[in-house]
Amino acid sequence: EQAGKGEYDHFMLKEIHEQPTALSQALEGRIDTQNGRIALADFDPGTFADIDSVQFIACGTSYHAALYGSLALKQAGVESTALLANEYSVSAPPVDDDTLVVAVTQSGETADTLNALRRAEAEGAMTVTVTNVVGSTAAREADEALFIRAGPEIGVAATKTFSSQAVMLTLLGQRIAADRHGDPPADLDTLLPELAAMPDALDDLLAETDAEAIAERYHNSRSYFFIGRGLGFPVALEGALKFKEITYEHAEGFASGELKHGPLALVTPDTPVFAIFTGQEDEKTLKNAEEAQTRGAPVVAVCPEDHRAVDVADAHLEIPETDADLAGLLANVQLQLVSYYAADLLDRPIDKPRNLAKSVTVE
Numbered sequence: 460e461q462a463g464k465g466e467y468d469h470f471m472l473k474e475i476h477e478q479p480t481a482l483s484q485a486l487e488g489r490i491d492t493q494n495g496r497i498a499l500a501d502f503d504p505g506t507f508a509d510i511d512s513v514q515f516i517a518c519g520t521s522y523h524a525a526l527y528g529s530l531a532l533k534q535a536g537v538e539s540t541a542l543l544a545n546e547y548s549v550s551a552p553p554v555d556d557d558t559l560v561v562a563v564t565q566s567g568e569t570a571d572t573l574n575a576l577r578r579a580e581a582e583g584a585m586t587v588t589v590t591n592v593v594g595s596t597a598a599r600e601a602d603e604a605l606f607i608r609a610g611p612e613i614g615v616a617a618t619k620t621f622s623s624q625a626v627m628l629t630l631l632g633q634r635i636a637a638d639r640h641g642d643p644p645a646d647l648d649t650l651l652p653e654l655a656a657m658p659d660a661l662d663d664l665l666a667e668t669d670a671e672a673i674a675e676r677y678h679n680s681r682s683y684f685f686i687g688r689g690l691g692f693p694v695a696l697e698g699a700l701k702f703k704e705i706t707y708e709h710a711e712g713f714a715s716g717e718l719k720h721g722p723l724a725l726v727t728p729d730t731p732v733f734a735i736f737t738g739q740e741d742e743k744t745l746k747n748a749e750e751a752q753t754r755g756a757p758v759v760a761v762c763p764e765d766h767r768a769v770d771v772a773d774a775h776l777e778i779p780e781t782d783a784d785l786a787g788l789l790a791n792v793q794l795q796l797v798s799y800y801a802a803d804l805l806d807r808p809i810d811k812p813r814n815l816a817k818s819v820t821v822e
């Protein structure tokens with residue numbers, strides 16, 4: 460097992476560092492920056508032309524990637540919603556043959572997600588799975604499979620598969636919007652080069668990160684809060700899930716604007732707030748972070764170097780400049796690293812957290 464970790468102490472850290480390669484593999488042959496068109500040759504031309512609405516179904520980290528994909532698709536002008544697969548039987552909106560249901564599952568074997576997928580198929584929806592495992596049950600049962608090509612992920616905490624899922628869902632959303640509207644979405648020209656540059660941006664981030672120092676500074680706190688707006692919201696949820704999963708400490712993610720509707724009562728000098736800035740209404744998020752800071756909470760801004768939040772925050776995790784559709788994914792990698800280093804300082808088992816399994820095959 461040690462041999463498989465290479466130079467790293469844990470699979471999780473290795474897999475965090477594999478993300479530039481994972482994203483290169485995911486994007487290979489799937490985007491065409493020259494002509495400003497997404498290839499996604501995985502699907503025949505016009506595959507999604509008749510789709511009226513999209514439902515994403517998933518659990519855990521994959522649900523956060525699904526929420527990311529759903530928000531991106533809405534921004535591209537297509538009706539969509541993300542649903543927890545284990546709630547699908549009681550919360551699914553109506554489905555017909557103009558509905559696309561996208562099952563997002565790294566393993567392709569999660570029982571809750573497979574059950575929801577089967578239900579959607581029985582009701583006549585077109586189905587696609589976005590998965591890492593060729594030959595998995597989801598890949599075999601869905602009408603179409605879009606493979607994220609992240610390579611094996613051994614750590615129970617999903618890291619590289621989240622990034623690859625979110626990027627593939629962003630691409631899929633652009634493709635659905637293009638098929639539906641007959642033309643590529645207007646912002647595609649700016650998005651594609653930034654997508655192609657993601658592996659390099661991640662390399663830069665990983666080469667120079669203050670995540671270990673931030674973990675050192677705050678790892679003995681009472682609770683940890685993560686806030687984000689728009690595409691930063693699923694990243695806040697994912698930051699908190701990762702943190703609680705491997706550190707065993709209490710962490711919660713909130714939509715930035717929700718802080719004042721209740722969670723602010725929990726904020727004290729002993730509850731660091733990680734604020735994610737993606738370029739979507741950042742002024743509002745900064746105001747929300749300052750409200751926490753006024754109550755004594757240290758604020759860690761996750762944003763580019765020249766962002767106004769850097770002057771306001773108590774600490775900073777830098778992300779390279781990129782498109783607002785992708786900034787949250789870079790922020791998420793900084794948060795993965797903070798969780799990892801905090802768990803290491805707390806002497807947690809990291810790759811195999813108590814009570815958790817890599818693939819949950821029971822309901």
Ligand code: AGP
Nearest residue numbers: 519520521564565566569616617
């Ligand atoms: C995340 O770190 C967890 N391992 C967990 O939430 C996981 O994402 C969830 O169980 C879904 O798994 P899947 O992607 O294999 O369906």
